[in-house]
Structure formats: C-alpha cells, structure tokens
Amino acid sequence: MNARYWLDKINSLSKPPQTFNVLNVCGGHERSITQAGLRSVLPQWLRLVPGPGCPVCVCPEADIALAITIALKETVSLLAFGDMLRVPINSAALHKLLPKHIRSLENAKAAGADIRPVASPLEVKALALENPHTQFVFFAAGFETTMAPVAAMMSEFFSGNLPGNISFLISGRKTWPAVKHLLDDEQSAPIHGLIAPGHVATIMGAKEWQFVANDYQLPTAIAGFDSESLLQAFYCVRYQTEIKKPTLQNCYPRAVKPEGNKLAQSTLEQCFSVNDANWRGIGSIEQSGYQLRAELNNVNAQLKFAGYLDEINEAFARDSMPKSCRCADVVMARILPDQCALYGKSCLPRQALGPCMVSDEGACRIWWSAGLKGSSLQ
Amino acid sequence: MKEKKISLAHGNGGVYMRELIDDIFASKLHNDFLNTEHDAAHLKLNNSDWAMTTDGFTVQPLFFPGGNIGSLAIHGTVNDLAVSGAKAKYLSLNAFLEEGLDITDLEIIVSSMAIAAKEAQIDIVTGDTKVLPFGHGGGIYFATTGIGERLKNLRLNHSNIQPGDKILVSGPIGNHGIAVMMAREAFGLSSDITSDSANIYPFVECLNALNTPEKIKCLRDPTRGGLNMLVQDWSRNTKLGVMLKEDQLPIEPAVASVCNMLGYDPFNLACEGRVLAAVSPELAQDVLQLWRELECGEQASCVGEFTCEHKQVVMETSIGGQRILQALEDEPLPRIC
Numbered sequence A: 001m002n003a004r005y006w007l008d009k010i011n012s013l014s015k016p017p018q019t020f021n022v023l024n025v026c027g028g029h030e031r032s033i034t035q036a037g038l039r040s041v042l043p044q045w046l047r048l049v050p051g052p053g054c055p056v057c058v059c060p061e062a063d064i065a066l067a068i069t070i071a072l073k074e075t076v077s078l079l080a081f082g083d084m085l086r087v088p089i090n091s092a093a094l095h096k097l098l099p100k101h102i103r104s105l106e107n108a109k110a111a112g113a114d115i116r117p118v119a120s121p122l123e124v125k126a127l128a129l130e131n132p133h134t135q136f137v138f139f140a141a142g143f144e145t146t147m148a149p150v151a152a153m154m155s156e157f158f159s160g161n162l163p164g165n166i167s168f169l170i171s172g173r174k175t176w177p178a179v180k181h182l183l184d185d186e187q188s189a190p191i192h193g194l195i196a197p198g199h200v201a202t203i204m205g206a207k208e209w210q211f212v213a214n215d216y217q218l219p220t221a222i223a224g225f226d227s228e229s230l231l232q233a234f235y236c237v238r239y240q241t242e243i244k245k246p247t248l249q250n251c252y253p254r255a256v257k258p259e260g261n262k263l264a265q266s267t268l269e270q271c272f273s274v275n276d277a278n279w280r281g282i283g284s285i286e287q288s289g290y291q292l293r294a295e296l297n298n299v300n301a302q303l304k305f306a307g308y309l310d311e312i313n314e315a316f317a318r319d320s321m322p323k324s325c326r327c328a329d330v331v332m333a334r335i336l337p338d339q340c341a342l343y344g345k346s347c348l349p350r351q352a353l354g355p356c357m358v359s360d361e362g363a364c365r366i367w368w369s370a371g372l373k374g375s376s377l378q
Numbered sequence B: 001m002k003e004k005k006i007s008l009a010h011g012n013g014g015v016y017m018r019e020l021i022d023d024i025f026a027s028k029l030h031n032d033f034l035n036t037e038h039d040a041a042h043l044k045l046n047n048s049d050w051a052m053t054t055d056g057f058t059v060q061p062l063f064f065p066g067g068n069i070g071s072l073a074i075h076g077t078v079n080d081l082a083v084s085g086a087k088a089k090y091l092s093l094n095a096f097l098e099e100g101l102d103i104t105d106l107e108i109i110v111s112s113m114a115i116a117a118k119e120a121q122i123d124i125v126t127g128d129t130k131v132l133p134f135g136h137g138g139g140i141y142f143a144t145t146g147i148g149e150r151l152k153n154l155r156l157n158h159s160n161i162q163p164g165d166k167i168l169v170s171g172p173i174g175n176h177g178i179a180v181m182m183a184r185e186a187f188g189l190s191s192d193i194t195s196d197s198a199n200i201y202p203f204v205e206c207l208n209a210l211n212t213p214e215k216i217k218c219l220r221d222p223t224r225g226g227l228n229m230l231v232q233d234w235s236r237n238t239k240l241g242v243m244l245k246e247d248q249l250p251i252e253p254a255v256a257s258v259c260n261m262l263g264y265d266p267f268n269l270a271c272e273g274r275v276l277a278a279v280s281p282e283l284a285q286d287v288l289q290l291w292r293e294l295e296c297g298e299q300a301s302c303v304g305e306f307t308c309e310h311k312q313v314v315m316e317t318s319i320g321g322q323r324i325l326q327a328l329e330d331e332p333l334p335r336i337c
C-alpha cells in the first residue's frame, strides 16, 4: 500500500459537517507534511495543525541567558546544536549582566565568546577528546529523541569513559505532558485527532500515547515520516471518528514497539529525574522537564556556574517571547504560523524575530520555506 | 547589504551571497566584461573567443570519498568554463598552506590534481604558494584561474530561455554535499556515498555537435546552493516561473535517506560533476539520449520546465501536491535526534 492508496481512502470518506483538525506534535512530521505538499492534495475538511514539535522554540530564556553568560564570562567552549545559536531572547532583562547588543548565542560568538555549533553528542565527545585542555559546556535543548543520545553519552560518566572536560547544561523536555497541556487549554484549536510522534514513540514506546484515546476520547495514530505513513495516520484518526471508536493505532510499526526502546529509557532514567518545567511563553508544565540526577552533580554545568542563577532567574522571572512574536500561540495550536502578523513580513528566516522562525523544527520556518500562506485556524 | 558583518551564510550560494556580490563587488568593480550571473567572462583575444574564470577552494575535510581538494580544484575550474561553453586550456594555481600541514597529504593532493588535469587535458602553467601561520586556514586553500577556448556553436545565455523550455540534469544530485558532510564525521553516520566530483566537459562537448545548438539556451553546474539555487537564478533572471517534478529528480537512495535523517533537501546540496541545461522542448530527448551514453550520465533526466503562468519555483511533489521552493537564505542547521 502506498501513499496514493491512503489518499484515495481519505477522499472516499464522507465529508464531516465541520473542519476536522488533526494535530501533529513533531517538527519532523510538520516538515514531511509541508514538503510533500500534503495540504494541497487533502480534502478541504481535513486541516493539519502543527503543535508543540520544536524543543528550541520552547527553551526558556533563562536557560539561553545562562548559556550566553557562561560563554562570555568563563574560559570555556560552549557547544550547542546549531539551531540554538540564533534564538533571540529579550535583552532588556539581561542588561545588568551583559552588553546591550547581545541577545543570542550567535551575538555572543561574534563578540568573541568561544561558541561552537555541533550536530550530535558524538561530536561533543570527539571535540573533548581532541582538546583535553579546553573545558567544554554542552548546552542541549531537546525532546526525548535528543535527550536519549545525550543521556547515552552522559552515562559514560558512571563507567569512567566520559572525558573529564565536559559538563552539561540541559534543557530537555518530554512531549506528552505538553500535548496534555494543550488538550486542556481552552484557547487551543479544537482538536479532533492526534498524530503522535514516531521518533519519540520509537524510544518511549507507543503506550505513552494511550492516555489520549482513553482520557480524552481522541482518535490517535502514531506516524512515521513518509507520506504513506502520515496519510495512513490521517485516515485512521478520521475513520475512528466515523465509527465512534477512538483508540491508539500504530502506523509506524517498523520502528515503534508498544514498550519502546528499553535500553534508551533506562539510560534516560539513570541520568535524569523528571520535574515540572518551564516552557517559553507557555509557563510551567507538570512533569515535563528532564533534570540531571544528583549522582551527576560533577558534570552539571548549572551547579558549576550557579553563581549567575539568581540574577538570571530574577531578570527572567517573566519568561516571554520577543515582542509581538506569537510563537507560543503557534506551539499551542492557538493559531497557524501565517496568522502571526509578522510572518513573512518583518519575520523571515534570515531575520528571525522568534524561535519558531529560527529552528528547522519550528512551524513558522517550515511553512515559510515551503511558501505557505493564507490559512486560518479559527 | 543589510548585514553589518560577513557571516558563513554569505558563502552558501544563496540569497546572502547574491547580495554580497551585487552590492559590494559588482557595484564597485563593474566593467563591460564582468557579469556576475555567469560562471566565466567571455573575452576576445587575437581574434579568437576565450572564456576566463576563477575559483577558490576551502573544502573541509581535505579528503572525502570520491576525491580531495586537489581534484576538486581542477574539476571546479574546468566545469565553470565548460558550462560557459568553453574547453579549458590553461590554469593558474595559488596554494595557501597552513603551517603544520602534512607533506604527505600535500603530495597526495597535488598528485590527484595532476591526474585530474591530465584527464581534462589542461596544463597548470603558473602558480604561487603562501604559507599561513598555524590556525589560519584549514590546512590548504586553493585559488585557481582558468582560461579556455569557446566552442564555436554554443552561444549560451539565460536571456534566450522561453516558456516551455525544459530543464535537464545530467545525473543524480546531492552526492558531493552529503559525501563531504559524512566525511566530517560529526554525525556518527557512515555511508558509501561518494562525491560526484568530475570533469563535465564531455556533457558540453556533445551538445556542440548538435544540428541545432542554438536550442541549447543555457548551461550551469549546480555547485553551492544546489539545483534549487540555479533554478531560482534562472527564474529571477528570466522573470519566468519554473515547475519541477519531484519524482523526476535523480537522487540516489542512500543520499535520500541521509537527507531525510538530517532534514536536508537534496536539491539544495552541492554537486561537483553535474550539468543543468535549459533547452528547447523539441531538443530535450536528443540531449538526454546523448548524455545517457556518457559515463555518469545514465540517470540524466528532465526535471522540469519554464512557465509564464507564475513567477515562482514550484515543485510538484510525488503525491501530486505542490510545494513552493524558496531561495536558500541561511545555513541549514542539522541535528541528529
């Protein structure tokens, strides 16, 4: 069965009285959907809505501010995934600590701080081994899919194989608590079906998503990243609605098992505890953040550089998006990216005002790169 | 220029680089010969027609599957001349070497250069070397200049392009970009993907022998910025739209799967041994036939056409959807997760 088959099946479904909103919660899904132009071939009644799929977009300002401060004031080399470098924070709050013109890691880099983009934890380890006299701080923001390989590297601390010159600044988040938060949020668009994230489920197991069907009576399907799997998932959630039997279906069985990847889960467990955590522009979400365990205090950069924390936390007590940027509303599926007044006008990939236009996982950037405009959610 | 400082994005073949060239170099250095939309300048010397080009090479790492900075420097220069309709004859070479560079590495690189030069039937007739202090300059940088004799029949210019003209590519795209990226080992991925770095002159020479060479409108080689950037250039310069067909783009499965993993689009990645041609529709099949007989041309394909119905670059996706392609703005920033 190929993509065309599932498209025909969707087209053979009867048109519901209202638009049927299907939420995806993974930047990779949104990218696949947009790049394949799926919206332009699906029937009008089926609306695909991007949600919380971008870890960079929700990384709190305080975390970024701490990374910037460490990079500027300490003799360390700060490593971060490339998309983190350009994320802007509101500098007004930072004035006491840092010069005015610095509002992103990229600015700090231009001002002379040793900040290097990396693509994977492996690269971090290689750099640390190659440069034994440099102290590295690895600033890692990400969901389960990023945190699992980070934890795998971090856990080498226990076996004595982690190079002694690395410490970690972690801004890790779990996906499902944000989805729950969104489904409870009255301002979010009404959601009629959920496409659960294939990569996250590969690691954490399909079971994690059962609550959506059970507690919210919401049709749910786990999808992979090709058109075939995505279209099958869209069909499944609509079909479940037609037969009034919301359940969890796995449309990515090749990779996703009910229990997930046990080894990766136990490594995550070994390195992190899970706590309430702040999501930029959204606020605190229960049990959604990864925090380094006490056993890893020696490599915890947040403790190492705790001296800056009070000032930063005070400055960013009100964590927010850049002025007029509606990234948090995009992440929470309250609006579609092109409903932000700045989209494609003052906010473009080359001069991104908000994180959703910076990161390759951000819905604004994905939409803009594919020329999407003129849609409406409400 | 809007930016205050040079950033890496000014070198990626995209919008920033175009502004850098237009706003600073072209605006201050303009003369009758300089046309920054072309890969080479056309000159008349002693009553015969020549083309001259220049290029710089800073690839990291110096060695990658399918080549090294030495072979790349020869291919890059020869190819720029080829797509302006000229057969390369003579090259100059500047080598900027970094203190601490391994002499054995240098020997290997210069030997590959010699092999590539011989194969392309060119002579490196003058050169210069400089040594930079440690930490200044990635091991080796090369700068080359090449001159070549223009082929009699080909008169290539994007202003000849008309609606309905077809866009052909001589082989699979994205290999060089991915091969170099993999060689950096940042991703912990391994693959058998090799760079397509090669001399593309045979693909141009065979067109010169056609009965109606005037129906070959324009040739380019999709290096930095990939196929997309060239098509964007053509669209901007001709004020025509372009329709591309995703399922006609030749992409090797291994390249497609790495691209998928990293979130890259193969049509934004560099090739170093491919030709993109804009040709009259009635000639498209003949050209494809000629190309498919050449080494590395088996997968030559017609990937799209020019249209006056809109002014954008639009790709029809495999499933029949539409996607508007934008010119690459900043560097893509991959992460593995």
Ligand code: SF4
Residues within 6 Å of the ligand: A324, A325, A326, A327, A328, A330, A337, A340, A341, A342, A343, A344, A347, A348, A352, A353, A354, A355, A356, A357, A358, A364
């Ligand atoms: S378009 Fe820009 S300003 Fe608007 S929500 Fe997206 S990132 Fe924020």
